Amino acid sequence: MTGLASWRLAAILLACVCAGLSYRVLDQGVSHTYLDASLASSNEHFKLLSSLLEHQWQGMTKDEVERRLDTFVRSRPVGSTLLKQDPATGAILLEGLTFEFADGKLTTVH
Structure with missing residues (x-):
């Protein structure tokens, strides 16, 4: 070459x-x-659905919200959905959603 x-x-x-x-x-x-x-x-x-959920569940007691969320988590495959409570704030955490309470009633979902 x-x-x-x-x-x-x-x-x-x-x-x-x-x-x-x-x-x-x-x-x-x-x-x-x-x-x-x-x-x-x-x-x-996500923002739209969380605000819709907040609007529908506004004022529910913490026990009602916990019961509904627990029922939802149990309907999902085991281990696919994480539900826990934040001990510092008392908020309930479901995957990316945070349910915050004041005086035992739901105030915000974000």
Whole structure:
């Protein structure tokens, strides 16, 4: 192989690598944009559902809320849903939701 042929081959390989890297950067940018939009949409739905739940359960006693949440957790497959109580604040935690109480009544869900 002559010197000119080896330079041509190197240039072709370099062009292919650059094209591949350019495609990868473009693809990652598009994927990231869709991921951000999906995350924003999920956050808005989460806020909507938690405010709906708060509106419907507002003023319920802590025992009523615990009973309803416990019934829900028992209806799910074992270990798939985590329900616990925060000993410091007395709030009930269900996965990403926090149920806060004042004077034994539900005040906020977030």
